[in-house]
Amino acid sequence: MKKIPIIIRREYLSRVKKRSFIVMTILGPILMAAMMIVPIFIAQMSDETKTIAVADESGIFYKRFPDTENIKFVYLNTNIKVLKDSFERNKFYAILYLPAEVVSKPSTATMYSDKMPSISVKAYIENVLKKEMESMKLTSSGVDKNILDSIETNINLSTTLLKGKGLEEKSNSEVSTFLGLFAGIMIYMFIFLFGTQVMRGVIEEKTSRIIEVVISSVKPFQLMMGKIIGIALVGLTQFLLWIILTFTLVTVAQTSLPDTFKFSKKENIMFGNSKIMTKDQAAQLNSEKQYKNQEVHEMLESIGNIDFTVMILAFLFYFLFGYLLYAALFAAVGSAVDSEADTQQFMLPITIPLIFAIIMSQFVINNPEGPVAFWLSMIPFTSPIIMLIRIPFGVPTTQIILSAALLVGGFILCTWFAGKIYRTGILMYGKKVSYKELWKWMTYKS
Amino acid sequence: MDLFNAVNVTKRFANHTALDKVSISVPPQSIFGLLGPNGAGKTTLIRIINQITGPDEGELFLNGQKLKPSDVELIGYLPEERGLYKKMKVGEQALYLAQLKGLSKSVAMKKLKYWFEKFEIQAWWGRKVEELSKGMQQKVQFIVTILHDPKLLIFDEPFSGFDPINVNLLRDEILNLRSNGATIIFSTHNMASVEELCDHIALINKSKKILEGSVKDVRKQFRSDTYELDMLHASGEIQQAFGNDVLLVDERKEDEITHIKVKTIIGRNELLQKMIPLGEIQSFKEVIPSMNDIFISLVQKDTKEQSN
Numbered sequence: 001m002k003k004i005p006i007i008i009r010r011e012y013l014s015r016v017k018k019r020s021f022i023v024m025t026i027l028g029p030i031l032m033a034a035m036m037i038v039p040i041f042i043a044q045m046s047d048e049t050k051t052i053a054v055a056d057e058s059g060i061f062y063k064r065f066p067d068t069e070n071i072k073f074v075y076l077n078t079n080i081k082v083l084k085d086s087f088e089r090n091k092f093y094a095i096l097y098l099p100a101e102v103v104s105k106p107s108t109a110t111m112y113s114d115k116m117p118s119i120s121v122k123a124y125i126e127n128v129l130k131k132e133m134e135s136m137k138l139t140s141s142g143v144d145k146n147i148l149d150s151i152e153t154n155i156n157l158s159t160t161l162l163k164g165k166g167l168e169e170k171s172n173s174e175v176s177t178f179l180g181l182f183a184g185i186m187i188y189m190f191i192f193l194f195g196t197q198v199m200r201g202v203i204e205e206k207t208s209r210i211i212e213v214v215i216s217s218v219k220p221f222q223l224m225m226g227k228i229i230g231i232a233l234v235g236l237t238q239f240l241l242w243i244i245l246t247f248t249l250v251t252v253a254q255t256s257l258p259d260t261f262k263f264s265k266k267e268n269i270m271f272g273n274s275k276i277m278t279k280d281q282a283a284q285l286n287s288e289k290q291y292k293n294q295e296v297h298e299m300l301e302s303i304g305n306i307d308f309t310v311m312i313l314a315f316l317f318y319f320l321f322g323y324l325l326y327a328a329l330f331a332a333v334g335s336a337v338d339s340e341a342d343t344q345q346f347m348l349p350i351t352i353p354l355i356f357a358i359i360m361s362q363f364v365i366n367n368p369e370g371p372v373a374f375w376l377s378m379i380p381f382t383s384p385i386i387m388l389i390r391i392p393f394g395v396p397t398t399q400i401i402l403s404a405a406l407l408v409g410g411f412i413l414c415t416w417f418a419g420k421i422y423r424t425g426i427l428m429y430g431k432k433v434s435y436k437e438l439w440k441w442m443t444y445k446s
Numbered sequence: 447m448d449l450f451n452a453v454n455v456t457k458r459f460a461n462h463t464a465l466d467k468v469s470i471s472v473p474p475q476s477i478f479g480l481l482g483p484n485g486a487g488k489t490t491l492i493r494i495i496n497q498i499t500g501p502d503e504g505e506l507f508l509n510g511q512k513l514k515p516s517d518v519e520l521i522g523y524l525p526e527e528r529g530l531y532k533k534m535k536v537g538e539q540a541l542y543l544a545q546l547k548g549l550s551k552s553v554a555m556k557k558l559k560y561w562f563e564k565f566e567i568q569a570w571w572g573r574k575v576e577e578l579s580k581g582m583q584q585k586v587q588f589i590v591t592i593l594h595d596p597k598l599l600i601f602d603e604p605f606s607g608f609d610p611i612n613v614n615l616l617r618d619e620i621l622n623l624r625s626n627g628a629t630i631i632f633s634t635h636n637m638a639s640v641e642e643l644c645d646h647i648a649l650i651n652k653s654k655k656i657l658e659g660s661v662k663d664v665r666k667q668f669r670s671d672t673y674e675l676d677m678l679h680a681s682g683e684i685q686q687a688f689g690n691d692v693l694l695v696d697e698r699k700e701d702e703i704t705h706i707k708v709k710t711i712i713g714r715n716e717l718l719q720k721m722i723p724l725g726e727i728q729s730f731k732e733v734i735p736s737m738n739d740i741f742i743s744l745v746q747k748d749t750k751e752q753s754n
Binding site for chain 2: 212215
């Protein structure tokens with residue numbers, strides 16, 4: 001067993017010294033940072049002001065459309081026909097035509113434009129119209145204007161977890177969703193990225209025929225484990241460097257572009273893309289600032305309440321063991337084929353549970369305590385992804401322990417079977433291997 | 447006492463038996479030829495000796511002790527299908543493989559330095575393996591195989607891929623290793639090199655050992671009482687002069703010399719007496735079968751018998 005460290009060392013160093021590793025390590029955080037920053041800039045750039053001409057024949061909607069950051073309304077008394085004819089010249093984004101009978105027949109309201117108006121603009125106008133007409137109808141049936149104003153309510157259900165013993169904790173399901181999904185997808189990516197590295201390594205040893213020399217010195221199982229652990233360390237190294245570099249980059253960016261980041265924090269990162277999902281935006285418009293501040297405050301509070309120690313520990317644990325479990329399978333696949341082109345048929349059963357877990361993440365987020373979430377977070381093949389999605393929502397400790405134990409057990413079992421396939425596979429050449437064959441290898445006595 | 451013994455080793459695969467009760471005895475400080483046609487089971491036997499696979503039945507002994515996992519450090523193996531990590535540097539790679547055989551880094555370094563100098567390949571130390579020619583890679587591989595001073599060396603077709611100069615270099619090295627105390631199992635299809643190098647041989651055909659012994663004994667055993675004579679100014683009917691005791695196998699005239707090949711049961715002197723009247727004898731020698739002939743005739747005979 002003293003030879004495993006020698007193997008780990010080679011597997012680790014030969015990868016870390018590669019140019020592609022260094023490039024990926026440097027590019028990774030830049031790409032990540034770019035993924036966060038670029039949309040903000042794009043959002044800002046594309047937010048040129050759109051001017052919408054309102055041709056209001058009914059005369060009720062004069063100055064009723066509040067201007068927003070990027071939509072401006074001009075109210076014109078010009079005939080709609082003339083307006084339409086002069087559309088090109090006036091450089092309007094769209095013309096909103098409200099005929100005299102619009103209140104009795106709301107469907108007569110029309111928007112004219114030379115291109116499809118954006119959904120957010122359309123939704124905004126629809127919303128304002130709806131609200132205006134509703135309040136008009138309410139006023140005309142004798143409801144006081146003051147009452148109307150006081151009706152306007154913003155609901156933002158704040159959630160608080162009861163932690164027993166009188167402890168309460170503010171939580172926020174948006175933050176949990178984001179964190180859970182992010183961690184789950186990271187695990188998925190890492191398992192694939194480094195699992196295929198294991199597979200390639202095995203195929204390389206097989207095709208270059210060095211395998212026979214090596215296993216005349218060490219046991220095949222030692223070689224397999226050395227490779228898997230070596231590559232795990234490569235993954236952890238890369239991960240660590242990414243975290244350090246990303247933090248550095250973000251800190252540098254924050255100090256040099258403070259305004260952009262304040263803006264982005266409020267609007268883009270926290271809210272997803274509120275500019276597109278504007279069904280509710282108009283309704284919230286009046287109290288938007290206040291509302292947002294409240295929500296930001298709540299999110300910050302709930303972020304503070306998420307146990308990051310647990311989160312990071314869980315991430316490391318599930319990443320490591322999820323990877324180990326799958327890496328053993330990847331190694332077995334690599335040993336059973338002669339070239340990477342032949343891996344397809346055996347890759348399928350490995351990729352299906354991973355992809356299944358990603359697909360099921362939607363259900364899990366909707367119901368993180370449900371039976372689907374529970375079982376998927378117990379089965380070792382899906383638990384690394386699903387459990388991480390669940391953890392920000394709060395998972396009973398007993399379940400975490402059970403799931404972790406099952407994962408470790410699954411890893412040991414998988415490695416044992418994979419080792420048997422590996423041992424036979426690495427010495428097989430020029431033979432198309434079937435599943436039946438693999439089963440035979442697994443059941444050979446040692 | 448033999449350095450290595452395999453006793454009744456049997457190995458079965460799913461649809462066939464690769465080795466059927468094969469036993470071999472390898473005396474110390476000798477070169478032992480492991481011969482046999484393709485697919486006979488040689489590679490399986492070699493893999494079993496290297497503990498790459500285990501036998502289904504039978505036992506293996508190294509130095510009279512049962513073979514144990516740590517013995518891989520006493521064995522050096524140069525497989526027929528050989529390769530190195532292509533992207534790795536020559537020196538690093540040699541060091542790595544030596545460490546896997548149990549050498550410490552500093553010892554491995556010292557020995558590698560010696561061998562790289564001896565083979566005049568120091569300049570390759572920092573180069574990647576993929577930049578080397580096939581012959582160069584083989585040299586590196588040979589060094590790696592013998593670096594840890596193994597007691598038992600196993601060479602599977604060691605000369606393939608080498609030019610004649612390097613074949614000579616390698617052959618001298620192998621003989622050196624033997625005189626320095628190593629025992630060598632040598633598997634090859636090149637029968638000329640078997641005659642040249644091997645002290646003992648075993649012949650395996652269709653998973654069974656069909657012959658084992660010292661090369662000298664084997665060749666004696668397959669003596670067919672055939673003699674070759676070169677005669678100056680041969681005259682008259684040769685077969686008639688011999689009578690029934692001698693069978694003329696071949697007669698060829700080349701200028702004034704006649705090459706004659708005969709098979710006989712009578713003694714050499716008697717044969718010579720019968721020959722002298724026919725002309726002037728220039729040379730006379732017994733035809734000892736080459737390993738090549740023995741190999742071919744035995745394998746063909748055995749294969750025929752088994753299929754009957």
